[in-house]
Amino acid sequence: MRSAVRYRETRSASLLCVLLIAVTGVRGLSNVSIDIPLAVAAGTTVNMTCRYDLQSDTLYTVKWYKGSEFFRYVPKELPPIAVFGELGAKVVRNRSDEHRVVLKDVQPNHTGKYRCEVSGDSPSFNTVMVSGYMHVASLPNGRPQLRIEKMRYAVGDTVRGNCTVPSGNPPANVTWTVNGTPVNSSSIKFINEAIGDHQQHTTVAELDLETMQDSFSNGRLQILCHANVFHLYKETAEVSLKEERPRLASVLGTRESSYIGSGTKCTPEYFYITAMTALLLCNLR
Numbered sequence: 001m002r003s004a005v006r007y008r009e010t011r012s013a014s015l016l017c018v019l020l021i022a023v024t025g026v027r028g029l030s031n032v033s034i035d036i037p038l039a040v041a042a043g044t045t046v047n048m049t050c051r052y053d054l055q056s057d058t059l060y061t062v063k064w065y066k067g068s069e070f071f072r073y074v075p076k077e078l079p080p081i082a083v084f085g086e087l088g089a090k091v092v093r094n095r096s097d098e099h100r101v102v103l104k105d106v107q108p109n110h111t112g113k114y115r116c117e118v119s120g121d122s123p124s125f126n127t128v129m130v131s132g133y134m135h136v137a138s139l140p141n142g143r144p145q146l147r148i149e150k151m152r153y154a155v156g157d158t159v160r161g162n163c164t165v166p167s168g169n170p171p172a173n174v175t176w177t178v179n180g181t182p183v184n185s186s187s188i189k190f191i192n193e194a195i196g197d198h199q200q201h202t203t204v205a206e207l208d209l210e211t212m213q214d215s216f217s218n219g220r221l222q223i224l225c226h227a228n229v230f231h232l233y234k235e236t237a238e239v240s241l242k243e244e245r246p247r248l249a250s251v252l253g254t255r256e257s258s259y260i261g262s263g264t265k266c267t268p269e270y271f272y273i274t275a276m277t278a279l280l281l282c283n284l285r
């Protein structure tokens, strides 16, 4: 009942205020903004700020909501701070005030939209609400593990491997680089495994990359798996693979190109093979 009456009052008061502004140029509550972190780690303490400029107004209330109201500041009351519910119990009262709410030991289920509502006192009863989103992440408790099928690859072979990030919530973002160059997304597959009752996820990123002539740098493939959870967790796992050059193929290759280059040029190997063949033939006789 009281709130309904107050809202009607607020309506007419706002109208009056608009008229006042139009006539006198006096402005009330303005420039309201919320400043909360995009992401924090579970178990930490969070500062949340609601900024506003009262100008000619006086403050009536500041209320904070996540779904329902969990914090209220009323300067006319003693004490001015009141807290509600499970989130209210996380409020550090002596560090919170009309502009700031400090929450301790936040958990992943405190992820969500936070709203701050500021109201001016009579006669204006201006009310402005602003909101922001905060992620509370439970970080993976360990480094990513990289497993590659084998250590040597010839051009044209497919490199297959897995990068496994220990469980967390939300799941980590995984990207790959080969010799410093990001791997095309068509070579990557993700498997998210939900485990436990706290919506923890293990992330397994599978790499399936066909090597080409220019994939190798000095006969090496430097494979890096990068795992990120916002700016809170940044870890990499690394492996260095070798190019496999079949010996026979490479010898034949040189000889062949030598022949094409100039018919008369003979490589030492050619002489050696010829000599060996001659010896062999002599022995056979």
Ligand SMILES: *[C@@H]1O[C@H](CO)[C@@H](O)[C@H](O)[C@H]1NC(C)=O
Pocket (backbone or CB within 6 Å): 031, 051, 053
């Ligand atoms: C609003 O506040 C920001 C900083 O909080 C300030 O830079 C800006 O000038 C203010 N704008 C107005 C219109 O008062």
Ligand SMILES: *[C@@H]1O[C@H](CO)[C@@H](O)[C@H](O)[C@H]1NC(C)=O
Pocket (backbone or CB within 6 Å): 045, 046, 047
């Ligand atoms: C929260 O605010 C207090 C006081 O302004 C400051 O000392 C502290 O570093 C802040 N904490 C974070 C996590 O921003």
Ligand SMILES: *[C@@H]1O[C@H](CO)[C@@H](O)[C@H](O)[C@H]1NC(C)=O
Pocket (backbone or CB within 6 Å): 094, 095
């Ligand atoms: C807030 O109160 C706690 C005890 O409840 C005390 O240990 C702490 O020093 C106080 N902090 C400030 C900033 O007053």
Ligand SMILES: *[C@@H]1O[C@H](CO)[C@@H](O)[C@H](O)[C@H]1NC(C)=O
Pocket (backbone or CB within 6 Å): 086, 107, 109, 110
């Ligand atoms: C959030 O999770 C904690 C346990 O980590 C639990 O005690 C609390 O009731 C949960 N809160 C909500 C709003 O679900």
Ligand SMILES: *[C@@H]1O[C@H](CO)[C@@H](O)[C@H](O)[C@H]1NC(C)=O
Pocket (backbone or CB within 6 Å): 147, 148, 149, 160, 161, 162, 204, 206
């Ligand atoms: C990668 O993980 C998949 C699925 O768990 C498995 O089938 C595959 O053998 C793994 N590959 C390597 C190289 O560990």
Ligand SMILES: *[C@@H]1O[C@H](CO)[C@@H](O)[C@H](O)[C@H]1NC(C)=O
Pocket (backbone or CB within 6 Å): 184, 185, 186
């Ligand atoms: C990724 O691979 C696909 C298919 O192989 C190709 O069409 C696409 O152009 C590639 N993108 C980049 C950025 O190389």
Ligand SMILES: *[C@@H]1O[C@H](CO)[C@@H](O)[C@H](O)[C@H]1NC(C)=O
Pocket (backbone or CB within 6 Å): 170, 171, 172, 173, 228, 229, 230, 231
């Ligand atoms: C993963 O990356 C996407 C796109 O860059 C980003 O929007 C998202 O917040 C990231 N998630 C995590 C957990 O870092």
